[in-house]
Each structure stands twice: as structure tokens, then as C-alpha cells.
Amino acid sequence: MRKKIAIIGAGISGLSSAYLLSEKNYDITVLAKSFSPNITSNRAAAFWFPYHIRNDKRGINWAKTSYTFYEKLAENASTGISIKTLTKVLREGVEEEEPIWIDFLPKATCKIIPKKDLQPGFKKAYEVLVPLIETQIFLPYLRQFLTNKNIVFKERVIDNFNQLSSFDIIINCSALGARELCNDETVVPVRGQVALLETDTTRPIYLDNEMPLYIVPRKDAMIVGGTYEENIFKEETQPATIEKILNNAYSVFPELKQQKVIGNWAGLRPYRNNVRVEHEVGTNIIHNYGHGGSGFTLAFGCAEEVMHLVEKLN
Ligand SMILES: Cc1cc2nc3c(=O)[nH]c(=O)nc-3n(C[C@H](O)[C@H](O)[C@H](O)COP(=O)(O)OP(=O)(O)OC[C@H]3O[C@@H](n4cnc5c(N)ncnc54)[C@H](O)[C@@H]3O)c2cc1C
Numbered sequence: 001m002r003k004k005i006a007i008i009g010a011g012i013s014g015l016s017s018a019y020l021l022s023e024k025n026y027d028i029t030v031l032a033k034s035f036s037p038n039i040t041s042n043r044a045a046a047f048w049f050p051y052h053i054r055n056d057k058r059g060i061n062w063a064k065t066s067y068t069f070y071e072k073l074a075e076n077a078s079t080g081i082s083i084k085t086l087t088k089v090l091r092e093g094v095e096e097e098e099p100i101w102i103d104f105l106p107k108a109t110c111k112i113i114p115k116k117d118l119q120p121g122f123k124k125a126y127e128v129l130v131p132l133i134e135t136q137i138f139l140p141y142l143r144q145f146l147t148n149k150n151i152v153f154k155e156r157v158i159d160n161f162n163q164l165s166s167f168d169i170i171i172n173c174s175a176l177g178a179r180e181l182c183n184d185e186t187v188v189p190v191r192g193q194v195a196l197l198e199t200d201t202t203r204p205i206y207l208d209n210e211m212p213l214y215i216v217p218r219k220d221a222m223i224v225g226g227t228y229e230e231n232i233f234k235e236e237t238q239p240a241t242i243e244k245i246l247n248n249a250y251s252v253f254p255e256l257k258q259q260k261v262i263g264n265w266a267g268l269r270p271y272r273n274n275v276r277v278e279h280e281v282g283t284n285i286i287h288n289y290g291h292g293g294s295g296f297t298l299a300f301g302c303a304e305e306v307m308h309l310v311e312k313l314n
Helices: 012-021 058-073 099-104 135-148 175-181 239-252 254-258 292-313
Strands: 003-008 026-032 081-091 110-112 122-133 152-155 169-172 188-197 205-208 213-217 222-225 261-279 285-291
Touching (some): 003 012, 012 026, 012 135, 058 081, 058 292, 135 152, 175 261, 175 285, 188 239, 188 292, 213 239, 222 239, 239 254, 261 292, 285 292
Parallel strands (some): 003 026, 026 152, 081 205
Antiparallel strands (some): 081 122, 110 122, 188 261, 213 222, 261 285
């Protein structure tokens, strides 16, 4: 008999886990309180970049594995994934950040911009090739792909793992939901507010962690971010903050004033000091949550580890 697997959560962590497990012979059900577009995963920008995961050395391999997956997926335009140029800048007067993220990139995808070409005030800049994941396209694509593979989706709130006793294996991808489901208060919300401009997909992605400012030209909007507000539970934007984000963008790129402001949104990153990807000893539960601001960057690496943990339970 095929083993029955329950995956809690339909964000990128749950769907990428389902994607890899769908290649094996399992009977899979995804159970979630909410689905795309009403989840954090839709609020992500989302470009590949290892963000705030330096404490977690496992993140290097997860990010590398994910990069390879996205490169392959980008060959099919209907996934909504493309490989884009990202300009990453470092400002004068700021301590040199450890450029550890460069080690995460495949060879020949990184170019240092000569100092003479930098705008005043900048110390260093890189041009790197990274996957851009259009969440509004990729999440529905994944759901359809999985449905075609007979994976069942059910809207359901899980309050206790005992509710899933009819399953052989449970994979917990509940992100901030783990605060209650696992009584784990080490996973905390980090709010990100962003403004949306009329898009211009000819622009590169731009990232300045010091300002902080990022500009992500997707097909549906140009996302201009953003904030990193720890322990804020309200998923709402504040007009003064959105204005400040836009003014930051205009100060570096005055031409953006020509682009119409078309909206804004906020999302809660599920941050944990160490992403939890592990089998809980003595149970049939595998956890996969707490990816903070790097959920897409890490997703397929974590999903691959989940798949290995499932195989060990067999
Ligand atoms: C503004 C912003 C920009 C970002 N930009 C990027 C980026 O550029 N690159 C990047 O890699 N990452 C980015 N992120 C981070 C990324 O969005 C998250 O890391 C990622 O979405 C987390 O995915 P997840 O599947 O773990 O969680 P979620 O998307 O939150 O999904 C959790 C799922 O679990 C379900 N659930 C929770 N509790 C229960 C329960 N008790 N019962 C049933 N279901 C439950 C929810 O309904 C949902 O389906 C950004 C985040 C924000 C907010």
C-alpha cells in the first residue's frame, strides 16, 4: 500500500515539498488554512538571494540547490520564473559586509562593477544573475502541476497533529502557524511593507540592504521595498512608511517618479534563528518552517532534505 503523507501548509515550503515528493510513489494531501493568493508566499518579491541566514550554514547548500531547480524551471515560461540581472550595492562608510552570498552563486554569474562606474556614495557594486520567481504565476502553476499528479488539496485548520492520525507521515510547513501548532515561540513575524509601481521589466533588480531599498520589476508590478520590522503581527501597511520607501527609491532613481503608484502590501516573514528542517524524534512528523526572508531562496534545498527524511522513515 502507498504511504499516506499529509503536508500542512500551501506556501512555497509546502508546495516545494509536495513537488519533490510527487516524483515518488506516495499518496499526498496538502492541508492548509489559506491558499494562494492569501498567504505570505504571495507577498514575497521574490528573487533568489540568501537573506539573514548567515547563522545557518546548512543554508548555503539549500540556496545552491534551489538555484539549480529554478534555473531548470525557468526553461518553461509558464512557471513565471526567469533569470534576471540583480545589481547589489554597498554604500561608502558602511562596514564591509561579508560577501558570503557570492559563494552561493554558480560560477560566472557574478561581475564586480568597476569603482569608476559607481555613483557617488557607493563603495562597491556587483551584477549577478539570479532567479526571479513571480509568485502570482508560480504558486498557481505549482498547484495545478500537483493537482495533475493527483495530489489532493483541502482547506482545513490543523490545531493538533493528532487530528492527522490516519496519515503515515506528517510534514509541517506551517510557517508562523508553528507558534501554536508546535508551541514554538522562536519563530517570529518580521513584517515587510512594500510599495507597488507601474512596472518596467527592462530594469534590473536592485538591492541596497543598507538604505534599505530593493526594486523588483515583475510583470504585474514593480515592487519597491521595504521594511524589516521584527515582532510585528499586524499584516498591514502604514501610509507614512510607504511614502518613505518611495522617497528612498526616488532619491536613487528620480526617473521612477514617472511610474504610477498602483498599490502597496505587507507580509509577515516567518523568521527563526535556525530554520527548522528535521524529523522530530519519536514521532512521524518532519518539520520545514522558519525560513524568514529567504523562503523562496531556500525552498527546493529544504524540500530535498524533507524528501530524504521521508525516505529514512520508510
Ligand atoms: C515583503 C516580503 C518580501 C519577501 N521577499 C522575498 C524574496 O525576495 N526572496 C525570498 O526567498 N523570500 C522572500 N520573502 C520571504 C518569503 O515570502 C517567506 O520566507 C516564504 O513565503 C515562507 O513560505 P512558507 O511556505 O514557509 O510560509 P507561508 O507562505 O506563510 O505558508 C504557510 C502555510 O501554512 C498554513 N498554515 C499555517 N498554520 C496552519 C494550521 N494550523 N493549519 C493549517 N494550515 C496552516 C497557511 O495557511 C499557509 O498555507 C519575502 C517576504 C516578505 C514578507
